[in-house]
Amino acid sequence: PSRYDADEPMSRATFNRVTMAIVERAKKQELPLAPFTVHDLRRTGSTLLNEIGFNRDWIEKCLAHEDSRTSRGVYNKAEYEPQRRHMLQEWADMVEAWAAGKKHTPVLQPPAEAAVILDPI
Numbered sequence: 001p002s003r004y005d006a007d008e009p010m011s012r013a014t015f016n017r018v019t020m021a022i023v024e025r026a027k028k029q030e031l032p033l034a035p036f037t038v039h040d041l042r043r044t045g046s047t048l049l050n051e052i053g054f055n056r057d058w059i060e061k062c063l064a065h066e067d068s069r070t071s072r073g074v075y076n077k078a079e080y081e082p083q084r085r086h087m088l089q090e091w092a093d094m095v096e097a098w099a100a101g102k103k104h105t106p107v108l109q110p111p112a113e114a115a116v117i118l119d120p121i
Contacts, residue, residue: 046063055083058087061080091106
């Protein structure tokens, strides 16, 4: 939430101040870390998730990217919530493994029980 209003999101400047603080802390510890922005993190996450083989629609939905100029963008209003939750957990598990010097091989599809069950109208 925002610093001044809990109903408002944090500003981009807040996130960028956090990334600058991380870089400064790394410098003090003599760790090699180049300055980066939140956009760099989004781009890196998108690139790696695509390279690993996760569904492009899930990734784009996580990034809040929608193309209203195409018929697909106009008509496909799927949220992919269980799939995105699964993908982001796999991403978190990979990052955690990297931090521990280990490897995590992601599972690209969520378990069958995570599928959305539609109620007939």
